[in-house]
């Protein structure tokens with residue numbers, strides 16, 4: 001029996017992932033503090049450490065990670081610049097509950113990189129920041145309805161319940177639906193992604209009641225699908241015409257698909273933006289922001305947004321360290337594009353030689369790879385939900401995990417590449433994936 005230095009808890013060297021997960025499940029409902037982490041995971045993987053682009057499990061096995069904590073780790077795990085900034089701030093001041101110069105520096109850097117975010121408020125998670133942004137949109141416009149797009153994810157609060165949120169009010173209780181307020185559904189309307197005519201029709205009918213149109217400028221929560229050419233510009237024109245706010249949920253795309261996020265990549269200025277993952281480098285932080293005028297109800301304390309930990313010093317210095325690193329290394333995005341292209345190309349070449357139906361989609365360093373049913377691919381500009389073959393994909397995921405390559409077992413969750421992913425490491429991962437695909441085909 002040895003003792004873990006980190007926790008002071010006894011750890012048996014021979015602990016297996018199964019045993020460790022059993023222990024976790026006894027005290028954490030479902031085995032993880034997010035349903036997303038617990039759903040449909042075929043083979044438990046309990047993490048003991050993470051560095052660069054690899055994770056080490058409790059059994060001491062190293063795996064190449066293609067999920068990277070659902071996206072925040074643009075510079076890989078254990079980035080020294082972020083760690084040093086956190087350590088220095090711990091010594092200086094940590095949790096005061098008062099304004100600080102560290103808040104200002106983080107907000108100024110956001111504004112430099114994303115100029116539409118003239119003023120911001122910080123929050124602890126994407127869900128929180130989105131709920132506050134939607135409340136602000138309702139406060140500013142005096143309207144209630146929110147238009148969303150199919151497959152887009154904006155957190156788990158009631159404010160943003162959508163038709164595809166696990167069904168409410170039906171006799172069959174679907175996963176996650178219990179306890180939600182069904183009436184909240186009356187305040188959202190949903191359109192297919194890239195369907196500009198569908199959006200126009202809705203706005204023609206109920207535009208006078210629409211507070212906001214919210215979207216992921218690159219859909220990245222149901223596979224990956226970028227905006228059709230001109231689509232975002234068109235949405236911008238329509239929302240302006242009907243007096244509704246345009247909200248970009250850049251929780252994933254912010255500081256990832258370009259230094260200035262998707263709004264820089266596609267040259268469209270939203271009214272409100274939510275940023276989170278990459279800017280915190282793994283620390284829990286989010287921000288929402290827009291022009292001074294739009295943020296005025298918050299500045300005047302007319303609309304409510306609060307939180308003991310909102311803008312806490314550690315999150316602020318993590319943001320500062322990550323954004324300063326982005327500003328100092330503009331070639332980061334060329335590198336990410338380069339490795340993204342390489343991975344996509346190698347996968348496409350590899351799957352061309354096997355019988356499996358695979359869908360591969362990518363924008364920059366965000367890539368979706370999933371096994372699909374025969375004709376499950378979306379065709380045309382309007383995005384239809386890809387028909388992923390969940391069981392086959394999970395089986396492939398298990399084979400890869402057993403061979404040291406991790407990606408999320410749910411194909412709707414994309415891969416996130418980082419500057420820590422080198423070409424040789426990625427080639428190793430791709431070889432494992434293609435070999436596993438080949439084996440699957442011969443054993444099927």
Ligand code: PMP
Pocket residue numbers: 070124125126127128130153154155156216221249250251252276
């Ligand atoms: N929006 C998008 C686009 C997301 O991808 C996520 C999380 N994956 C959220 C919102 C919710 O963020 P959080 O989990 O931090 O609440």
